[in-house]
Amino acid sequence: MVTLDKGASGMAAKKKPPPTFNLGDRVKIRFHPDLRARIVELRGPLGPGGAQVYRVRISRKPKPSYIELTADLMEAIPPAE
Amino acid sequence: MPSASLRQWRNDRTPRLAQIEAQCAASLAAVSPNAHLIEENLRGYVVLLSAHFQGFCRDLYTEAAMLIARRVRLSLRMLVLGQFTTHRALDHGNPNVDNIAKDFDRFGFDLRAKMNTDPANAPRRQHLAALNQWRNVAAHQGTIHPAGGPLTFPMLQAWRNSCDGLAASLDAILYNELRKILRRKPW
Numbered sequence: 001m002v003t004l005d006k007g008a009s010g011m012a013a014k015k016k017p018p019p020t021f022n023l024g025d026r027v028k029i030r031f032h033p034d035l036r037a038r039i040v041e042l043r044g045p046l047g048p049g050g051a052q053v054y055r056v057r058i059s060r061k062p063k064p065s066y067i068e069l070t071a072d073l074m075e076a077i078p079p080a081e
Numbered sequence: 082m083p084s085a086s087l088r089q090w091r092n093d094r095t096p097r098l099a100q101i102e103a104q105c106a107a108s109l110a111a112v113s114p115n116a117h118l119i120e121e122n123l124r125g126y127v128v129l130l131s132a133h134f135q136g137f138c139r140d141l142y143t144e145a146a147m148l149i150a151r152r153v154r155l156s157l158r159m160l161v162l163g164q165f166t167t168h169r170a171l172d173h174g175n176p177n178v179d180n181i182a183k184d185f186d187r188f189g190f191d192l193r194a195k196m197n198t199d200p201a202n203a204p205r206r207q208h209l210a211a212l213n214q215w216r217n218v219a220a221h222q223g224t225i226h227p228a229g230g231p232l233t234f235p236m237l238q239a240w241r242n243s244c245d246g247l248a249a250s251l252d253a254i255l256y257n258e259l260r261k262i263l264r265r266k267p268w
Binding site: 029030031032043044045046047048050051053065066067068069070072073 | 085086089140143144146147148151155156158159162163165166167172
């Protein structure tokens with residue numbers, strides 16, 4: 001019997017699952033480092049492949065704007081930041 | 082396979098509405114019917130039916146926008162999604178044909194024309210218009226009632242069937258249009 005050992009390369013091939021967010025979480029938006037946002041609605045599994053879609057409020061002046069994003073476009077902001 | 086939005090309509094929204102419908106039926110079938118309770122139940126049902134149909138339309142719009150946005154590189158995706166979300170009529174307006182078409186036309190096709198190709202959609206659109214008129218009366222305590230007599234349970238049942246038919250029709254239209262745009266099955 002032959003046992004296949006995938007080793008480190010097999011592990012590296014696994015795709016990291018996107019993070020999950022909760023209502024009220026503060027997030028940064030990838031590729032837009034100046035933007036800070038907050039999760040205001042969980043829209044459900046409406047993204048490609050059933051990915052969770054989040055409605056976020058982006059702090060802007062004179063008034064905030066809203067956008068719907070998937071988790072792969074956001075990074076959590078630690079509470080202390 | 083239907084979209085996630087249509088599955089949500091059928092597996093979550095419709096059963097919720099069926100419970101409200103059962104509540105309306107029970108108040109009508111009571112041994113000594115309470116006219117006020119019947120009216121409040123029917124008015125509540127109108128608002129909820131319109132709200133759930135609005136929710137379905139917005140879900141379908143979001144699902145389609147996400148599929149389009151996935152085709153652009155990650156660094157541009159937020160900009161594309163922002164264009165789809167900004168001034169979306171279904172965020173604030175009733176789910177009437179004007180608002181639905183205003184939003185879905187952003188995908189580059191004439192939604193009204195596509196809807197008109199199915200003759201079954203003509204009466205459904207009339208029902209949707211009546212539903213939204215009554216929705217506004219109920220939500221704003223309007224005193225001028227729409228033409229067509231008082232609000233009745235059979236009217237609401239017919240409107241729910243029409244919403245169900247329109248949901249399936251919109252899902253099919255989006256499937257065909259997105260398949261052309263994406264050159265693959267969208268769902």
